[in-house]
Amino acid sequence: MTELSLNCGAATDIGLVRDHNEDRYWMDPPRGAFLVVDGVGGQAAGERAAEVAVAAIREEIGARSHRGRQ
Numbered sequence: 003m004t005e006l007s008l009n010c011g012a013a014t015d016i017g018l019v020r021d022h023n024e025d026r027y028w029m030d031p032p033r034g035a036f037l038v039v040d041g042v043g044g045q046a047a048g049e050r051a052a053e054v055a056v057a058a059i060r061e062e063i064g065a066r067s068h069r070g071r072q
Contacts, residue, residue, distance in 0.1 A: 010036065024049040026056045035063050 014025040024041020026049075039055045042048035 008034075012038075022049065024052055026052040028056050028060055030060075030063070033063065033067060 008031050010029050010031055012027040012029065014023050014027065016023045026039045026041065028037045029035065037056060037059055039052040041052040045051070
């Protein structure tokens with residue numbers, strides 16, 4: 003089997019309109035999982051919505067990974 007090596011990084015920017023960044027990201031290179039969630043700019047608690055989405059997806063990926071090892 004060929005071994006794959008990844009270098010990864012992430013960056014976000016508030017852009018020209020907003021005063022805060024609502025984007026969120028998460029990476030788990032050993033699993034090959036990379037996630038970018040675009041915040042709901044201009045909506046109340048858009049950054050919180052992005053955080054909840056990342057947390058839910060991370061939890062599901064972890065649960066599926068755990069089930070796969072049983």
